[in-house]
Amino acid sequence: xxxxxxxxxxxxxxxxxxxxxxxxxxxxxxxxxxxxxxxxxxxxxxxxxxxxxxxxxxxxxxxxxxxxxxxxxxxxxxxxxxxxxxxxxxxxxxxxxxxxxxxxxxxxxxxxxxxxxxxxxxxxxxxxxxxxxxxxxxxxxxxxxxxxxxxxxxxxxxxxxxxxxxxxxxxxxxxxxxxxxxxxxxxxxxxxxxxxxxxxxxxxxxxxxxxxxxxxxxxxxxxxxxxxxxxxxxxxxxxxxxxxxxxxxxxxxxxxxxxxxxxxxxxxxxxxxxxxxxxxxxxxxxxxxxxxxxxxxxxxxxxxxxxxxxxxxxxxxxxxxxxxxxxxxxxxxxxxxxxxxxxxxxxxxxxxxxxxxxxxxxxxxxxxxxxxxxxxxxxxxxxxxxxxxxxxxxxxxxxxxxxxxxxxxxxxxxxxxxxxxxxxxxxxxxxxxxxxxxxxxxxxxxxxxxxxxxxxxxxxxxxxxxxxxxxxxxxxxxxxxxxxxxxxxxxxxxxxxxxxxx
Numbered sequence: 001x002x003x004x005x006x007x008x009x010x011x012x013x014x015x016x017x018x019x020x021x022x023x024x025x026x027x028x029x030x031x032x033x034x035x036x037x038x039x040x041x042x043x044x045x046x047x048x049x050x051x052x053x054x055x056x057x058x059x060x061x062x063x064x065x066x067x068x069x070x071x072x073x074x075x076x077x078x079x080x081x082x083x084x085x086x087x088x089x090x091x092x093x094x095x096x097x098x099x100x101x102x103x104x105x106x107x108x109x110x111x112x113x114x115x116x117x118x119x120x121x122x123x124x125x126x127x128x129x130x131x132x133x134x135x136x137x138x139x140x141x142x143x144x145x146x147x148x149x150x151x152x153x154x155x156x157x158x159x160x161x162x163x164x165x166x167x168x169x170x171x172x173x174x175x176x177x178x179x180x181x182x183x184x185x186x187x188x189x190x191x192x193x194x195x196x197x198x199x200x201x202x203x204x205x206x207x208x209x210x211x212x213x214x215x216x217x218x219x220x221x222x223x224x225x226x227x228x229x230x231x232x233x234x235x236x237x238x239x240x241x242x243x244x245x246x247x248x249x250x251x252x253x254x255x256x257x258x259x260x261x262x263x264x265x266x267x268x269x270x271x272x273x274x275x276x277x278x279x280x281x282x283x284x285x286x287x288x289x290x291x292x293x294x295x296x297x298x299x300x301x302x303x304x305x306x307x308x309x310x311x312x313x314x315x316x317x318x319x320x321x322x323x324x325x326x327x328x329x330x331x332x333x334x335x336x337x338x339x340x341x342x343x344x345x346x347x348x349x350x351x352x353x354x355x356x357x358x359x360x361x362x363x364x365x366x367x368x369x370x371x372x373x374x375x376x377x378x379x380x381x382x383x384x385x386x387x388x389x390x391x392x393x394x395x396x397x398x399x400x401x402x403x404x405x406x407x408x409x410x411x412x413x414x415x416x417x418x419x420x421x422x423x424x425x426x427x428x429x430x431x432x433x434x435x436x437x438x439x440x441x442x443x444x445x446x447x448x449x450x451x452x453x454x455x456x457x458x459x460x461x462x463x464x465x466x467x468x469x470x471x472x473x474x475x476x477x478x479x480x481x482x483x484x485x486x487x488x489x490x491x492x493x494x495x496x497x498x499x500x501x502x
Contacts, residue, residue: 027157
């Protein structure tokens with residue numbers, strides 16, 4: 001009889017097991033629902049700013065291009081290509097996707113093919129099975145070919161919940177990768193702007209040193225003529241030495257920012273250098289969406305939400321241990337002592353069976369596992385709420401910070417102009433003998449202080465704008481603003497919103 005003729009005979013014993021396949025899929029444990037998070041209806045914005053409408057569905061990638069700095073663009077490209085931190089995040093995403101594929105395979109039957117070819121001798125002295133039939137020794141061949149299958153009937157949905165958890169973990173890893181990219185780009189921009197701010201400060205101090213050297217030469221010349229005492233010379237010399245000390249400190253800070261950029265871009269620090277650049281960099285206008293939109297933009301919020309989904313699935317996996325584990329294991333094959341008769345009808349062999357295990361007593365182990373999974377889920381809920389609250393705090397800090405820095409920058413520019421006028425008047429009065437040189441020293445110190453403060457404020461405005469972009473989850477339009485329909489307008493004050501006049 002051909003092997004194919006026995007297919008129906010093989011399937012008939014499986015018919016009583018078909019209802020088990022329909023019962024499977026009723027997953028136990030709670031279905032996942034995103035917890036409600038109380039959100040404000042709007043941000044705290046002062047006049048004349050209002051909330052704009054960023055394109056939240058667009059890619060949130062190259063936000064740094066808003067600063068229109070070619071050097072920054074190059075550094076960001078190097079960081080995205082060579083950062084070890086980003087490579088680690090990519091590898092973890094690949095691992096989580098492989099784990100998802102592995103767990104998803106449990107939804108399908110596992111098939112295996114087995115073969116055997118041997119020549120064996122049977123002992124004549126083996127134990128008897130019948131006293132009337134003595135044993136004899138035989139030498140013969142054994143050829144076998146079998147197809148084995150194994151399938152777990154997902155009665156309580158354990159496999160389904162496992163796949164749900166693996167899928168949520170893979171999505172969490174994808175969000176973590178996006179968050180790593182965002183943090184990496186923000187770190188690159190922050191260190192770059194700190195370095196540029198140091199360049200501007202160094203330029204301010206260097207110009208002050210030149211001014212103070214000329215003042216020292218002037219005072220020394222007057223001292224040599226007997227017009228002033230040595231005290232004026234000593235005071236100017238002390239001021240010059242103090243200013244030179246500040247240059248050394250700033251050079252040290254600049255080197256540290258440069259070394260940080262080297263590490264972020266995957267370059268050994270001794271091989272990395274950036275030339276001095278005094279170009280003014282203007283921060284872009286950052287439109288603000290409503291608070292609820294931020295939950296869709298920030299990758300760390302998405303990661304925390306996916307962690308909740310994965311933890312919720314683990315409750316179902318733990319609860320499924322209360323129910324029986326059922327496996328169906330059919331086998332179909334042929335076995336013959338001669339290879340010519342291997343595929344004849346009499347060589348056919350098959351088996352079909354169902355195995356089930358049920359825990360009767362475990363001392364509370366399964367219940368403890370369920371409680372452990374529930375506590376883990378509660379922890380992820382708390383982490384999610386904390387992440388959302390932190391996100392709200394960071395955005396508000398960025399909004400208020402930029403508002404304050406904008407006002408402070410305007411005042412600092414006025415202070416620089418006033419300090420220069422004071423220095424000019426003090427120098428004229430001293431040259432005319434109407435005041436002491438202490439007034440000139442004081443004016444020089446004041447000018448240096450306010451000029452450094454203006455340079456520092458410019459750097460802080462850039463850093464705070466980076467902080468706000470990061471807090472909002474990245475860029476707000478596609479790479480091509482015209483194609484995305486996003487037209488940013490406004491002055492420097494537009495960093496905290498979009499002006500009402502737009």
